[in-house]
Amino acid sequence: MTAQPQVLPGGAGSSPAPPPERRAGSSRTLVRLTPFLLLLLPVGLVALALGYPLWRQVVMSFQEFGLAQQFGQPPEFVWLSNYTAILSDGYFWTVTARSLVFTAACAAATMFVGVGLAVMMQRVTAAVRVLLQVVLVFAWATPVIAAVAIWKLMVDHRHGVVNAVLVTLGLEQFQGFHWLQESTGTFLLVAGTVIVWASTPLVALATFAALTQVDDSVVEAAQLDGAGLLRRLRYIVLPIIKPVLILLAILQVIWDLRVFAQIYSLQQGAGSSRATNLLGTYIYHTGIGGGNYGMASALAMVMLAILVVLTWRYVRLLGKQGDLT
Amino acid sequence: MNPTSRRRSKLVVNGAAIAIALLWIFPIYWMINVSLQPSGQMRIDGPTVLPFDFTPDAYLGVLNDSSFWTSLTMSLRVSLLSVAVALVSATLAAVALSRFRFRGRTGMVVAVLIIQMIPAEALFISQFRMLSGWGLINTVTGLSLLYVGTVMPFIVWMLKGFVDSVPADLEEAAMIDGCTKVGAFFRVTFPLLGPGLVATGVFGFLVSWNEFTLALVILSSGGRVTLPVWLQSFQEGMTGTDWAGVMAGSALIAIPVLILFSIVQKRMASGLVAGAVKG
Numbered sequence: 270m271t272a273q274p275q276v277l278p279g280g281a282g283s284s285p286a287p288p289p290e291r292r293a294g295s296s297r298t299l300v301r302l303t304p305f306l307l308l309l310l311p312v313g314l315v316a317l318a319l320g321y322p323l324w325r326q327v328v329m330s331f332q333e334f335g336l337a338q339q340f341g342q343p344p345e346f347v348w349l350s351n352y353t354a355i356l357s358d359g360y361f362w363t364v365t366a367r368s369l370v371f372t373a374a375c376a377a378a379t380m381f382v383g384v385g386l387a388v389m390m391q392r393v394t395a396a397v398r399v400l401l402q403v404v405l406v407f408a409w410a411t412p413v414i415a416a417v418a419i420w421k422l423m424v425d426h427r428h429g430v431v432n433a434v435l436v437t438l439g440l441e442q443f444q445g446f447h448w449l450q451e452s453t454g455t456f457l458l459v460a461g462t463v464i465v466w467a468s469t470p471l472v473a474l475a476t477f478a479a480l481t482q483v484d485d486s487v488v489e490a491a492q493l494d495g496a497g498l499l500r501r502l503r504y505i506v507l508p509i510i511k512p513v514l515i516l517l518a519i520l521q522v523i524w525d526l527r528v529f530a531q532i533y534s535l536q537q538g539a540g541s542s543r544a545t546n547l548l549g550t551y552i553y554h555t556g557i558g559g560g561n562y563g564m565a566s567a568l569a570m571v572m573l574a575i576l577v578v579l580t581w582r583y584v585r586l587l588g589k590q591g592d593l594t
Numbered sequence: 595m596n597p598t599s600r601r602r603s604k605l606v607v608n609g610a611a612i613a614i615a616l617l618w619i620f621p622i623y624w625m626i627n628v629s630l631q632p633s634g635q636m637r638i639d640g641p642t643v644l645p646f647d648f649t650p651d652a653y654l655g656v657l658n659d660s661s662f663w664t665s666l667t668m669s670l671r672v673s674l675l676s677v678a679v680a681l682v683s684a685t686l687a688a689v690a691l692s693r694f695r696f697r698g699r700t701g702m703v704v705a706v707l708i709i710q711m712i713p714a715e716a717l718f719i720s721q722f723r724m725l726s727g728w729g730l731i732n733t734v735t736g737l738s739l740l741y742v743g744t745v746m747p748f749i750v751w752m753l754k755g756f757v758d759s760v761p762a763d764l765e766e767a768a769m770i771d772g773c774t775k776v777g778a779f780f781r782v783t784f785p786l787l788g789p790g791l792v793a794t795g796v797f798g799f800l801v802s803w804n805e806f807t808l809a810l811v812i813l814s815s816g817g818r819v820t821l822p823v824w825l826q827s828f829q830e831g832m833t834g835t836d837w838a839g840v841m842a843g844s845a846l847i848a849i850p851v852l853i854l855f856s857i858v859q860k861r862m863a864s865g866l867v868a869g870a871v872k873g
Contacts, residue, residue, distance in 0.1 A: 304694035308687055314683055325724060326720040389607060415625070425835075556718075572716050
């Protein structure tokens with residue numbers, strides 16, 4: 270990927286249009302109103318598609334949806350009892366802990382491998398770099414649901430190539446090994462592999478794009494002054510690419526914590542969903558599956574709170590670093 | 595480092611990179627490999643590296659399946675409608691955020707970032723109930739509305755980076771030459787945004803094309819589903835799984851995406867990075 274000149278991290282000073290001073294009064298009012306008129310449609314659509322449902326969801330999380338509501342009774346306000354029920358349920362904590370560990374592991378693995386690949390891409394010959402880029406773009410572009418289908422086939426207990434390779438390597442215990450049913454751990458290992466396989470390319474390619482912004486002459490000067498590889502990375506390269514790395518890490522955490530399609534689809538090949546639920550599928554099975562809208566809404570609110578807590582500091586950091594405000 | 599050991603380490607890095615590339619492409623190779631096998635071959639022979647008996651049977655099977663075509667039409671309608679609406683309104687928002695300083699602008703930029711954090715799973719229950727209250731369950735309009743909301747923040751984020759990258763000085767110069775502010779934007783900046791709009795539009799299209807969660811929830815009646823939901827139910831429907839068929843279906847969904855994506859990925863990545871480092 271070649272560098273785009275417009276992405277120079279240092280050049281963040283896009284100057285605002287100067288205030289139009291020599292204008293008549295009415296057209297100045299029009300100019301002042303312009304941004305708000307421009308924002309009318311986009312804000313309206315987002316408010317309709319996300320804002321209003323979010324508000325209803327907050328209300329629903331304080332309501333009870335039982336059998337009576339399925340026959341048209343209006344839901345009853347129960348205030349915080351959905352929340353207390355959730356927080357005192359051991360299974361909720363199991364799923365939350367499972368989700369957090371899964372998110373941390375996937376995000377860390379993705380960032381580690383992605384940044385490693387980006388550094389590697391800088392050091393290989395041009396032809397190999399192009400090969401690696403093409404391959405990564407393909408993995409990145411593969412639709413999630415197709416990727417899950419492919420990996421499901423590859424880890425299939427009877428016809429899977431993974432087991433066949435492992436058995437050929439002499440690991441006889443993998444003959445007919447059922448990855449998706451054996452244990453929660455092996456299920457999540459497969460899910461994690463699908464996710465890391467698909468999300469590493471974005472990290473690798475974006476980090477590589479950021480790395481190409483680093484001025485070679487500065488790095489070489491440091492090398493001449495005797496700075497080793499690690500020191501050069503730590504003090505010169507890292508500060509320059511940090512905003513990009515932070516953004517990528519936040520996105521990984523957000524995407525991995527809210528993962529749904531992969532888990533749901535893999536659950537179709539596994540045994541009980543109870544043993545393999547993460548927060549996303551837990552909400553789905555409670556709400557759409559079980560019809561318990563109030564409880565599911567409260568769960569969703571708790572999940573949103575977890576996301577905000579996890580990412581808030583970094584979003585603010587990004588705001589400062591990237592001149593967001 | 596002397597030249598010999600440097601050459602050797604270069605060789606090692608290149609070798610490792612090629613190995614990783616092969617590892618990463620393997621699932622896609624495997625999809626195509628299995629999709630070209632006769633459907634029972636895997637059950638009899640187990641996994642085989644090359645399809646020795648090349649056959650397009652699995653593809654013909656899918657292409658002769660009317661449910662595939664219904665789903666393809668549905669996917670196209672939803673994706674095109676979503677991307678058209680999202681692109682027009684996101685351009686307006688990007689211009690407002692990039693070219694104007696106004697009260698609440700900072701809040702808007704932060705909001706764009708925060709909205710992306712709301713998980714689809716946290717909203718789909720009330721979205722489902724909202725659309726069901728309006729009679730929009732199982733409709734292109736209903737699903738598209740939700741997709742517009744989903745892709746808008748990211749599209750605004752990317753487009754804002756592209757608008758930022760066109761110097762405002764150019765517009766000012768045009769205004770000195772007698773253009774109005776709006777005229778200056780349309781004559782100067784807008785043509786330069788072309789590639790960015792294409793990249794962003796393709797991105798939005800792909801998000802809608804690939805989306806699974808909301809499609810699963812909103813398109814609850816069997817017949818009218820998008821391709822990802824179709825592929826999921828296609829797998830479930832296959833007892834004793836026809837892997838060749840599933841892989842052919844996966845390939846038919848993935849290949850247009852791979853082509854479109856390869857064309858614009860460079861601009862998408864730089865748009866993302868530009869959004870990250872610019873105000």
